[in-house]
Amino acid sequence: MKNYIKARWASFGYAFAGLFDFFSGRHPHAILHLIAAITVLLAAYYFALSPWEWGLIILAIGGVLALEALNSALEYVVDLVQPDFHPLAKKAKDMAAAAVLIFALATLGLASLIFWPKILNLLAN
Numbered sequence: 525m526k527n528y529i530k531a532r533w534a535s536f537g538y539a540f541a542g543l544f545d546f547f548s549g550r551h552p553h554a555i556l557h558l559i560a561a562i563t564v565l566l567a568a569y570y571f572a573l574s575p576w577e578w579g580l581i582i583l584a585i586g587g588v589l590a591l592e593a594l595n596s597a598l599e600y601v602v603d604l605v606q607p608d609f610h611p612l613a614k615k616a617k618d619m620a621a622a623a624v625l626i627f628a629l630a631t632l633g634l635a636s637l638i639f640w641p642k643i644l645n646l647l648a649n
């Protein structure tokens with residue numbers, strides 16, 4: 525039991541090592557997504573979103589950041605197994621980037637649905 529807890533605790537530490545690497549500055553997209561996330565969270569606070577709106581925004585931000593982290597992980601693996609140019613390495617990296625783009629666009633749609641009426645309302649008053 526003690527060893528089990530020790531191993532789980534170590535896994536938690538590895539996840540934090542990944543998190544530290546992700547936001548270390550070595551992955552410029554991670555920093556861009558973080559800045560965008562903080563901006564959206566500040567806007568959410570300003571417009572006093574409902575709990576449901578907060579929940580959707582938090583899930584969407586978490587999804588974008590998690591997908592970007594997976595994209596970076598895949599880049600590491602591709603660079604490890606195929607440091608030289610290879611058409612399949614290109615396809616793998618481009619597809620992973622597409623996954624982030626798809627989720628980011630969906631998040632943009634969600635944010636527009638939530639914020640646009642509130643912005644219009646603010647402009648009208």
Ligand SMILES: Nc1ncnc2c1ncn2[C@@H]1O[C@H](COP(=O)(O)OP(=O)(O)OP(=O)(O)O)[C@@H](O)[C@H]1O
Nearest residue numbers: 551552553599606607608609610611613614617618
């Ligand atoms: N080994 C490779 N073979 C073929 N094309 C590659 C290879 N490595 C990278 N590429 C191409 O270059 C693009 C950019 O790859 P890169 O690894 O620099 O990622 P990035 O999107 O710039 O992310 P980051 O800035 O986080 O490193 C890939 O999407 C792919 O099209």
